[in-house]
Amino acid sequence: MHLTRRDFLVRLTFIPGVGRKTILKIWRWLVAQQVTAVTPPVVTDLLTALPLGNQAPQIRFGWQQAQVLERESLNLQYTPYVTLEDPEYPPLLREIYEPPVVLYYLGDPRLLQAVGLGVVGTRHPSGYAVRAMRQVLPAVVAHPEICLISGMAQGVDTLGHQVALAHHGSTVAVLGTGLGRCYPASNRELMRTLTHSQLVISEYPWATGPAKFQFVERNRLISGLSQSVLVVEAARRSGSLITANFALQENRNVLAIPGPIDAPNSVGTNELILAGAKPILNSEHIMEELLVDKRPSLEIL
Numbered sequence: 017m018h019l020t021r022r023d024f025l026v027r028l029t030f031i032p033g034v035g036r037k038t039i040l041k042i043w044r045w046l047v048a049q050q051v052t053a054v055t056p057p058v059v060t061d062l063l064t065a066l067p068l069g070n071q072a073p074q075i076r077f078g079w080q081q082a083q084v085l086e087r088e089s090l091n092l093q094y095t096p097y098v099t100l101e102d103p104e105y106p107p108l109l110r111e112i113y114e115p116p117v118v119l120y121y122l123g124d125p126r127l128l129q130a131v132g133l134g135v136v137g138t139r140h141p142s143g144y145a146v147r148a149m150r151q152v153l154p155a156v157v158a159h160p161e162i163c164l165i166s167g168m169a170q171g172v173d174t175l176g177h178q179v180a181l182a183h184h185g186s187t188v189a190v191l192g193t194g195l196g197r198c199y200p201a202s203n204r205e206l207m208r209t210l211t212h213s214q215l216v217i218s219e220y221p222w223a224t225g226p227a228k229f230q231f232v233e234r235n236r237l238i239s240g241l242s243q244s245v246l247v248v249e250a251a252r253r254s255g256s257l258i259t260a261n262f263a264l265q266e267n268r269n270v271l272a273i274p275g276p277i278d279a280p281n282s283v284g285t286n287e288l289i290l291a292g293a294k295p296i297l298n299s300e301h302i303m304e305e306l307l308v309d310k311r312p313s314l315e316i317l
Contacts, residue, residue: 017055017056017080018053018054018055019053019054019079020052020053020054020101021043021046021047021051021052021053021054021101022099022101022102023054024046024054024079025039025042025043025099025100025101025117025118026088026092026097026099026117026118027079027084027085027088028042028075028079028117029117029118029221030084030087030088030091030221031074031075031078031079031084032074032078033070033071033074034071034074034075034078035071036114036116036117037114038068038071038075039117040114040115040117041066041068042062042066042068042075043100043117045062045065045066046058046062049061049062056080059075059076059079060076063075063076087221090222091221091222091223094195094196094222095120095121095122095195095222096120096121096125097118097119097120097121098118098119098121098125099117099118099119100115100117104125104128105119106119106128106129106240106241107129108132108240108241108242108243109128109237109240109241111240111266112236112239112240112262112266113265113266114236115240116219116237117219118219119217119218119219120194120195120217120218120219120220120221120222121195121215121216121217121218122195122211122215122216123210123211123212123213123214123215123216124213124214124215125215127163127186127187127188127214127215128188128215128217128241130161130162130163130186131161131162131163131243131306131307132162132163132164132165132188132241132242132243132244133156133162133163133164133165133242133243133244133245133246133302133306134165134166134238134239134241134242134244134245134246134259134263134268135149135153135164135165135166135172135173135176135245135246135248136166136167136172136173136235136238136245136246136247136248136250136255136256136259136260137171137172137173137247137248137249137250137256138171138172138248138249138250138251138254138256138281139169139170139171139172139173140170140171140281141171141172141175141248141249141281142249142275142279142281144249144275144276144279145172145248145249145273145275145281146175148248148249148273149172149175149176149179149248150179151298151299152273152296152297152298152299152301152302153176153179153180153183153299154179154182154183154299155299155303156185156299156302156303156306157179157180157183157185157186157187158183158184158185159185159303159307161307162185162186162306162307163185163186163187163188164176164177164179164180164185164186164187164188165187165188165190165238165241165242166187166188166189166190166238167189167190167191167192167231167234167235167238168189168190168191168203168206168207168210168216169200169231170200170202170203172248172249172256173189174203174206176248177189177206177210177214178206180214181209181213181214186214187210187214187215188214188215188216188217188241189207189210189214189215189216189217190217190218190234190237190238190241191216191217191218191220191234192218192220192226192227192230192231192233192234193218193220193224193225193226193230194218194220194221194222194223194224194225195211195216195217195218195222196222196223196224197223197224197225197226199225199226217237218234219233219237231255232255232258235255235258235259235262236259236262238259238262239259239260239262239263239266239268240262240266242263242268243268243269243305243306244263244268244269244270244271244302244305244306245259245260245263245268245269245270245271246271246272246273246296246302247259247260247270247271247272247273247284247285247288247293248273248285249273249275249281249282249284249285250281250283250284250285250288251280251281251283251284252283252284252287253284254284256284257284257288260272260288260293269294269305270288270292270293270294271293271294271295271296271301271302271305272285272286272288272289272293272294272295272296273285273295273296274286274289274295274296274297
């Protein structure tokens with residue numbers, strides 16, 4: 017048996033107990049060794065060269081096991097995908113510390129090449145947050161080069177996708193489950209719309225259900241796909257701030273809508289601004305961050 021490097025990467029994701037870090041280590045070794053066709057001798061060589069501990073025997077035997085092949089086949093019949101081996105893989109996402117090996121998608125993958133604005137915030141936005149989003153986002157999402165990226169969670173995420181749809185913009189939903197699951201279930205109709213006219217992506221196999229750690233991992237994809245991340249409303253400890261921290265680690269711009277100093281859900285955004293995030297008061301503040309390299313510079317006379 018032999019596989020292309022691309023197919024071997026995908027196969028590895030279906031071997032139980034083999035994690036993303038290990039697969040990335042294997043992929044980098046294969047690239048460095050200029051391996052194009054993976055065969056049993058090649059697998060033996062890489063397991064000899066790389067210290068993979070307890071995962072080594074799982075890889076040695078698992079990549080050819082019938083149940084692994086069956087699991088892979090069942091998943092891949094539902095959705096197309098891109099891998100780190102593909103030129104269509106989002107270039108910004110490729111730069112992050114731990115990029116996903118595989119991205120499953122439903123919808124238009126060309127949206128992954130747009131200028132991304134990540135939008136995150138509380139699941140329980142105040143009336144102020146809703147008004148602020150409806151004030152600053154329409155002009156941004158209406159721009160043909162900009163795509164709003166969020167996580168389809170309740171609250172700010174959902175509203176961001178809805179604003180993009182209402183103003184004929186582009187939006188990508190990054191899920192913390194497989195694409196065969198809709199979480200929360202109340203967004204089933206929104207997900208159906210996004211898969212038909214926009215884009216929904218996940219790094220998890222089709223039927224993967226919700227787990228807390230997956231939503232944290234999902235946050236790094238939102239920031240990784242985005243040139244800038246806008247935090248609308250967030251408490252001091254929240255998933256939105258985790259996304260903002262990922263953005264900072266990956267050298268992305270962090271933007272924040274300031275809020276009332278006595279509002280618990282504005283503590284996180286206000287402290288981001290205090291720490292150096294750009295305060296957003298209107299649409300232009302966002303546009304100048306996203307399109308800084310696309311606007312003509314003024315000549316000095």
